Amino acid sequence: MPVTLPPSVHVEPGVGDAELLVIETPSGTARLHTYGAHLVSWVPADGADVLWVSPRSAYTPGAAIRGGVPLCFPWFGPHPSGTGPAHGFARTSVWRLVEATDLPDDDAHPGGVAVTLALTEQDVDPALTSVWPHPFEARVRLVVGRELSLSLAVTNTGGTTFAVSEALHTYLAVGDVRRAIVTGLDGATYVDKVADDVRVQVGPVTLDRETDRVYTGTGATTQVVESGRPTVTVAKSGSRSTVVWNPWVAKAAAMADVPDDGWTGFLCVETANALDDTLTVEPGETRTITTRLSVG
Numbered sequence: 429m430p431v432t433l434p435p436s437v438h439v440e441p442g443v444g445d446a447e448l449l450v451i452e453t454p455s456g457t458a459r460l461h462t463y464g465a466h467l468v469s470w471v472p473a474d475g476a477d478v479l480w481v482s483p484r485s486a487y488t489p490g491a492a493i494r495g496g497v498p499l500c501f502p503w504f505g506p507h508p509s510g511t512g513p514a515h516g517f518a519r520t521s522v523w524r525l526v527e528a529t530d531l532p533d534d535d536a537h538p539g540g541v542a543v544t545l546a547l548t549e550q551d552v553d554p555a556l557t558s559v560w561p562h563p564f565e566a567r568v569r570l571v572v573g574r575e576l577s578l579s580l581a582v583t584n585t586g587g588t589t590f591a592v593s594e595a596l597h598t599y600l601a602v603g604d605v606r607r608a609i610v611t612g613l614d615g616a617t618y619v620d621k622v623a624d625d626v627r628v629q630v631g632p633v634t635l636d637r638e639t640d641r642v643y644t645g646t647g648a649t650t651q652v653v654e655s656g657r658p659t660v661t662v663a664k665s666g667s668r669s670t671v672v673w674n675p676w677v678a679k680a681a682a683m684a685d686v687p688d689d690g691w692t693g694f695l696c697v698e699t700a701n702a703l704d705d706t707l708t709v710e711p712g713e714t715r716t717i718t719t720r721l722s723v724g
């Protein structure tokens with residue numbers, strides 16, 4: 429059944445045979461690929477794009493788009509046994525459009541436009557599900573309003589419990605990552621994947637080298653603050669991990685889909701459940717992770 433779109437949503441060609449949904453509201457415009465359920469742009473009214481996307485990104489089936497918000501699911505990072513692609517199969521699968529609808533603005537809920545995409549094991553290349561052989565339904569719900577809300581709801585549709593690690597791997601655009609700070613993580617414990625160590629954050633996060641940290645046990649709201657730019661607030665629910673990542677000079681130079689100086693223009697603050705915060709999902713259970721971005 430084709431989905432009826434409200435006038436606020438139109439379709440453009442996407443990756444391969446997939447579609448790009450363009451959502452235009454009075455409070456801003458967003459662009460969501462059905463390939464990967466991958467959000468690549470959110471431009472609030474009278475503002476600049478909050479998200480960074482690499483000018484060298486491949487838009488090719490089989491490769492993840494570099495930038496925006498890749499969905500890492502059903503595992504975050506390398507596959508536990510090393511047999512599957514990094515960050516799971518969600519970001520390279522084509523999701524189905526389930527619903528697109530205008531939401532009324534009332535006292536309890538800000539209005540906007542909501543789009544829902546779905547993915548089950550039936551939609552995924554069997555070579556990829558063979559390394560994570562569990563019946564599931566995942567739904568991504570994007571709400572574009574005065575703030576932007578992005579949720580991933582995972583339901584276990586099978587008969588046995590499974591584990592999920594996941595991230596809404598948000599590439600925030602910054603003027604210069606060396607001048608940006610992240611607040612909200614003071615006192616949180618993190619796994620420093622570069623130093624291969626476990627540490628405790630003191631004060632705001634500042635970056636002066638390759639940074640790849642998984643803060644665990646935290647549901648805190650974070651803010652990216654940079655002089656001369658509006659502050660971006662990342663609020664979240666259903667998430668106990670926050671990943672802060674920037675590849676810096678050498679790693680970026682080794683990435684074919686990032687220009688050599690491209691690393692200065694983004695800072696990833698990822699709403700996640702990873703490492704000790706990995707979820708177990710019982711048969712019939714749904715676990716939802718949400719990130720809410722706002723600017724100003």
Ligand SMILES: O=P(O)(O)OC[C@H]1O[C@H](O)[C@H](O)[C@@H](O)[C@@H]1O
Binds near residue numbers: 514515621641671696
């Ligand atoms: O290059 P990708 O597979 O998209 O991963 C990009 C990055 O994602 C996360 O932030 C991980 O913590 C990093 O270790 C990884 O390098």
